[in-house]
Amino acid sequence: MRVAQEGHLLSKLGRIETGEALADRRIDILDAAARAFMRQGFAATSLDRVSDEIGSTKGAIYYYYRSKSELFFAVHRRGMELTQAAIRPSFETAASARDRLHGMAVAHTVLVIDHLPYLRVIAQGLELHLLERTNESERAELADVAALREANENLYIRVIRDGVASGQFRSVDAKLAAKPLLGALNWTSRWYQPRPGETQAAKKRLAESIADFVVAGLEKKN
Amino acid sequence: MRVAQEGHLLSKLGRIETGEALADRRIDILDAAARAFMRQGFAATSLDRVSDEIGSTKGAIYYYYRSKSELFFAVHRRGMELTQAAIRPSFETAASARDRLHGMAVAHTVLVIDHLPYLRVIAQGLELHLLERTNESERAELADVAALREANENLYIRVIRDGVASGQFRSVDAKLAAKPLLGALNWTSRWYQPRPGETQAAKKRLAESIADFVVAGLEKKN
């Protein structure tokens, strides 16, 4: 299937920083894994397919990752980190709770669109695939990723609390209200299909529309 | 693993209607499959595990279903039908769009709680697992189940349109607004964990809270 050994690709790129090149290669593999997991799910995705995606073989993957589940965890971790990086800026502004939440929801939705593979994979959840037959270190990583997920959810919970306290939002249980809110946002990864040539403005309009929905769901009526 | 052949279970139950007994057995298998698919997903679930769940073997499954994917389709189909049956009554009342939508959302959420295995499986989606390597008849069934999903979504779209027309709801694109709405509802299947001894009233309160959220997300502010 492969044409030939093309030599040291990284070196041919003239890279000096070995560490950086190594990290890039890891991300190449991660991107390919995210796309494959998105399309077929964890169990149905073979590592041979993942390595095909980057024109390589399974050996390359096992040089950078120790197991299939470690690769899966890495996809989740990166998805969570992307999410945190996307929503935190709006969370930290000095604006009202309403406006902060709106900004978070817009950023979140744009992120889903722009990084669909990662976001769809994390929306599928990982507990499903790994509840059984896990060893000690895998359970530790699972707890780790779960903590990241919780950290993201907590940003929403806190901004909801702020809105309730300031009287902008209805008097809801923030932890419970965050669930359908996140559902509305994460669901985007399930139905959205990338349109080639879709403008950034169009994405923004879609994100605004969804953000309007979740904010209105919490605001007081008058 | 099995203790012994316990004879004709169905006949021992004194069933007269053979057709009904046969249907019951099919549902037993379907329930077991739904639970297994819920916990491990389609690809990671072996038919041996499914048959273990009903204290039987793979032969029993293949007597009632022709393939693993047919069983998977059947789970989806039943989940969709349960959903339709749950939300249609509220949809068809003569009340306002707001109240009809609220009733649909409450019924939908209660259904998710009461039939978690089926609803979580359909929330995972099936296209994911079966996009490739499908034959002709499987693609037909896929389209069939997709039509059922669309039919459910259309009930929501129509009630949203009614609300926009009557002025109760904001002026939104109904097809687009239905997405986050369904996301908020379906997401329940992802985070909800059954509490033994949870009262029906407690379930109802949870469902009301989520329904309030999605209705408020569409209502006009004053």
Next chain:
DNA sequence: TCCAAACATACTACTCGGTAGGCTGAAAAC
């Protein structure tokens, strides 16, 4: 007694995660 429904059992063919060992080219050592 005989039959067929309703399974159970035993197999096959195949896939896939993981591993062991080999290869290669660039760069360091001399």
Next chain:
DNA sequence: GTTTTCAGCCTACCGAGTAGTATGTTTGGA
């Protein structure tokens, strides 16, 4: 300029698990 080294893979393989099948078996009923 030659030799050595070793990162970065590739190849070939093994063993475990599994969908699907072919055939055997039981049992209630005709």
